[in-house]
Amino acid sequence: MRTALVIGTGLIGTSAATALSQRGVVVHLTDHDPEQARTAAALGAGTDEAPDGPVDLAIVAAPPAHVATVLADAMRRGVARGYIDVASVKGGPRRELEALGLDLASYIGTHPMSGREKSGPLAATGDLFEGRPWVLTPTRDTDTEVLNLALELVSHCRAVPVVMDADAHDRAVALVSHMPHLVSSMVAARLQNAEEAAVRLCGQGIRDVTRIAASDPGMWIDILSANPGPVADLLSDVAADLDETVRALRALQSSDDDKRHEGTSGIEDILRRGNAGQVRVPGKHGSAPRAYEVVAVLIDDQPGQLARIFADAGRAGVNIEDVRIEHATGQQAGLVQLMVEPQAAPVLTAALRERGWAIRQ
Amino acid sequence: MRTALVIGTGLIGTSAATALSQRGVVVHLTDHDPEQARTAAALGAGTDEAPDGPVDLAIVAAPPAHVATVLADAMRRGVARGYIDVASVKGGPRRELEALGLDLASYIGTHPMSGREKSGPLAATGDLFEGRPWVLTPTRDTDTEVLNLALELVSHCRAVPVVMDADAHDRAVALVSHMPHLVSSMVAARLQNAEEAAVRLCGQGIRDVTRIAASDPGMWIDILSANPGPVADLLSDVAADLDETVRALRALQSSDDDKRHEGTSGIEDILRRGNAGQVRVPGKHGSAPRAYEVVAVLIDDQPGQLARIFADAGRAGVNIEDVRIEHATGQQAGLVQLMVEPQAAPVLTAALRERGWAIRQ
Numbered sequence: 222m223r224t225a226l227v228i229g230t231g232l233i234g235t236s237a238a239t240a241l242s243q244r245g246v247v248v249h250l251t252d253h254d255p256e257q258a259r260t261a262a263a264l265g266a267g268t269d270e271a272p273d274g275p276v277d278l279a280i281v282a283a284p285p286a287h288v289a290t291v292l293a294d295a296m297r298r299g300v301a302r303g304y305i306d307v308a309s310v311k312g313g314p315r316r317e318l319e320a321l322g323l324d325l326a327s328y329i330g331t332h333p334m335s336g337r338e339k340s341g342p343l344a345a346t347g348d349l350f351e352g353r354p355w356v357l358t359p360t361r362d363t364d365t366e367v368l369n370l371a372l373e374l375v376s377h378c379r380a381v382p383v384v385m386d387a388d389a390h391d392r393a394v395a396l397v398s399h400m401p402h403l404v405s406s407m408v409a410a411r412l413q414n415a416e417e418a419a420v421r422l423c424g425q426g427i428r429d430v431t432r433i434a435a436s437d438p439g440m441w442i443d444i445l446s447a448n449p450g451p452v453a454d455l456l457s458d459v460a461a462d463l464d465e466t467v468r469a470l471r472a473l474q475s476s477d478d479d480k481r482h483e484g485t486s487g488i489e490d491i492l493r494r495g496n497a498g499q500v501r502v503p504g505k506h507g508s509a510p511r512a513y514e515v516v517a518v519l520i521d522d523q524p525g526q527l528a529r530i531f532a533d534a535g536r537a538g539v540n541i542e543d544v545r546i547e548h549a550t551g552q553q554a555g556l557v558q559l560m561v562e563p564q565a566a567p568v569l570t571a572a573l574r575e576r577g578w579a580i581r582q
Numbered sequence: 583m584r585t586a587l588v589i590g591t592g593l594i595g596t597s598a599a600t601a602l603s604q605r606g607v608v609v610h611l612t613d614h615d616p617e618q619a620r621t622a623a624a625l626g627a628g629t630d631e632a633p634d635g636p637v638d639l640a641i642v643a644a645p646p647a648h649v650a651t652v653l654a655d656a657m658r659r660g661v662a663r664g665y666i667d668v669a670s671v672k673g674g675p676r677r678e679l680e681a682l683g684l685d686l687a688s689y690i691g692t693h694p695m696s697g698r699e700k701s702g703p704l705a706a707t708g709d710l711f712e713g714r715p716w717v718l719t720p721t722r723d724t725d726t727e728v729l730n731l732a733l734e735l736v737s738h739c740r741a742v743p744v745v746m747d748a749d750a751h752d753r754a755v756a757l758v759s760h761m762p763h764l765v766s767s768m769v770a771a772r773l774q775n776a777e778e779a780a781v782r783l784c785g786q787g788i789r790d791v792t793r794i795a796a797s798d799p800g801m802w803i804d805i806l807s808a809n810p811g812p813v814a815d816l817l818s819d820v821a822a823d824l825d826e827t828v829r830a831l832r833a834l835q836s837s838d839d840d841k842r843h844e845g846t847s848g849i850e851d852i853l854r855r856g857n858a859g860q861v862r863v864p865g866k867h868g869s870a871p872r873a874y875e876v877v878a879v880l881i882d883d884q885p886g887q888l889a890r891i892f893a894d895a896g897r898a899g900v901n902i903e904d905v906r907i908e909h910a911t912g913q914q915a916g917l918v919q920l921m922v923e924p925q926a927a928p929v930l931t932a933a934l935r936e937r938g939w940a941i942r943q
Contacts, residue, residue: 334783334785346942348880348940348942351880352916354782354783356783383779383782383783385779389777389779389780392780393776393777393779393780393783394783396772396773396776396780397773397780397781397783397784397785397787397788398783398785398787398788400769400772401769401787401788401791401792402787403827403852403853404765404768404769404791404824405787405791405856406852406853406855406856406857407765407820407823407824407827407852407856408761408762408765408820408859409855409856409857409858409859409860409863410823410852410855410856410858410859411757411761411816411819411820411859412757412758412859412860412862412863413855413858413859413862415754415757415859415862416750416754418744418746418750418754419750419753419754419757419758420758420862420863420864421715421744421864422695422715422717422744422754422755422758422759423758423863423864424695424758424759426759426762426763426766426793426794427758427759427762427863428863428865429790429791429793429794430762430765430766430790430791430794431762431856431859431860431863432787432790432791432860433787433790433791434856434857434859434860435857435860435861436853438850438853438854438857441849441853442846442849442850442853445831445834445849446834446845446846446849449831449832449834449835449845450831450835452831453828453831453832453835455772456824456827456828456831457828458772459768459769459772459824460821460824460825460828462768462771463765463768463817463820463821463824464821466764466768466817467814467817467818467821470806470810470811470813470814470817471810471814473806473807473810474810474811474814484807484810485803485807488802488803488806488807489799489803491764491767491768491771492764492767492797492799492802492803493799494767494770494771494774495766495767495768495770495771495792495795496767496770496795496796496799497770497771497774498769498770498771498772498773498774498776498792498795499770499773499792499793499795499796500796501773501774501776501781502770502773502781502784502788502789502792503781503782503784504789519709519712525896525899525901527892527895527896527902527905528889528892528893528894528895528896528897528902529892529893529896530892531888531889531890531891531892531893532889532892532893533889534888534889535886535888535889535890536889540886541888542907543907544888544905544907546903546904546905555713579709581707581709581710
């Protein structure tokens with residue numbers, strides 16, 4: 222790939238343009254707001270001058286609702302050899318393009334699984350996609366040359382290409398992102414009018430469950446509007462489990478032994494299925510979660526304490542795989558949970574004890 | 583308080599006994615399994631010899647289902663001036679005690695909001711309760727002397743006392759702990775039979791939402807069985823939101839503009855209510871979450887990298903308030919998110935840049 226055209230210089234478009242420019246590709250930038258394209262160009266993402274002739278790859282980075290129109294226009298003008306979009310849903314745009322009667326051999330719908338809380342070209346960065354999955358949805362009619370251009374883009378962005386069917390992609394993101402987002406909002410919504418005394422008792426569990434409920438509603442309305450079917454199907458499955466669980470809890474209130482036993486079975490069933498599903502969530506390096514050991518260290522809230530812990534761990538040659546800081550309520554103490562490979566846990570515990578840290582057993 | 587009797591030397595009982603012993607209180611230990619009490623004594627939690635006469639405070643640390651029986655027995659034998667239990671639900675045990683016709687002036691139901699994945703006396707530690715809320719549920723009939731004994735215990739354990747009505751407590755823990763736990767299980771359960779290609783796309787969002795679904799079903803069956811009513815009520819509220827949201831998503835699939843507009847409003851409503859609830863989840867020091875700035879640093883998976891980052895932050899005099907390590911999929915790179923006070927962010931960014939770290943803007 223020697224030339225590219227990025228249509229839409231928001232966060233994703235400008236980040237991809239920056240990565241390509243950094244790898245020596247000549248990138249042309251355009252946006253319905255020329256000011257945005259100028260900003261992206263000023264940031265080093267490419268040039269906002271129009272290309273002389275067709276480029277190798279056109280990357281349409283417009284919101285899902287506009288993708289088909291923008292793509293159709295670009296394809297009719299013949300601005301590139303290959304065309305991709307990067308919208309977070311894939312089935313709808315493809316069907317719209319088909320309805321417009323376009324030849325889709327030169328098009329691949331793609332979705333880089335990256336994002337951040339900020340948007341616009343100023344938030345863009347060439348490493349946004351590093352190590353993240355980038356879904357490609359070629360069909361049997363896709364030109365191999367176009368597939369290779371898309372793979373080259375993914376490679377330049379140091380993302381991990383994952384090939385999927387467009388509708389399978391939409392069901393997958395409904396499962397791993399859209400449904401959990403709405404459920405998180407529903408748990409958080411219960412706190413809106415809760416008594417202050419109850420809210421004070423919140424711990425790390427509900428904090429984690431509700432974290433993503435803090436996201437911008439506008440962006441999520443766009444995402445969910447583009448994928449309502451698969452999300453509704455999954456929420457209906459959750460609703461069925463919810464009804465069963467409410468029934469089981471009501472049975473536990475019964476004075477009848479058999480009923481209570483039924484209730485216990487119902488609760489056990491959902492807890493066990495939750496265990497079985499949770500264990501599949503990939504951890505580091507995209508694999509199943511490794512069984513790390515936790516070494517828990519008490520700290521107070523002084524600058525430099527974490528630094529000293531990590532320095533002491535480093536000196537012991539231990540690689541810390543993950544960290545959680547558990548905050549105490551109402552006072553300055555805290556607990557740092559260091560996750561390490563099982564064989565490293567005794568080494569780390571001994572090393573930190575020797576250096577005077579209080580380790581919780 | 584000079585003497586105490588701990589009845590039930592599991593994790594909570596032995597931890598409280600250890601804290602009291604460390605503060606000079608003479609603690610007697612007993613358990614229905616004498617071996618457990620002997621282990622707790624050997625760990626320095628107290629003595630497993632019976633007291634000569636009534637102690638100041640008896641602490642019943644038995645599972646919810648046995649609390650009332652054990653307490654009633656202790657009160658009839660007059661083993662102490664004051665009695666508390668530490669079970670995770672409070673309404674049921676109180677009603678059972680009332681039904682047994684006991685004078686409850688010398689009793690307070692309490693609940694330390696601490697726990698860990700391990701159980702038994704070997705997992706106990708005198709600092710288990712440090713900085714955590716410890717709920718006390720006195721009534722207007724409670725002796726002030728007994729309330730003060732309970733407050734002294736909480737103070738010795740360095741926990742934060744929170745006074746609540748017993749039933750209000752049970753509704754509160756249903757809200758902040760039991761309901762989110764079951765909902766997390768229901769989200770995780772959707773992954774049990776999902777295709778591997780879909781599971782690969784999991785990111786930090788679903789990882790956080792499903793983390794607590796990994797917990798031991800046995801313990802959670804006990805907890806939920808003791809508090810089915812309030813949990814069922816909250817899950818019914820979630821179910822109502824869920825039904826509304828499914829309806830809104832189905833409306834978004836309509837070809838009718840008015841219907842689609844209704845659908846958008848429905849989705850916006852739950853997202854906004856989620857925002858409003860999430861913001862109430864307390865962060866560090868029990869206050870509303872502070873607006874930390876995030877400084878994101880790219881690392882690869884080498885031992886000592888985190889140590890060097892923290893050492894460099896420490897040298898810059900910056901206190902790191904929280905850390906998240908975002909794992910990349912399929913390769914060795916990762917992103918460390920350092921949360922700091924807003925005024926510290928530029929200082930930290932500059933200091934880390936100067937030392938050669940790649941900071942994501």
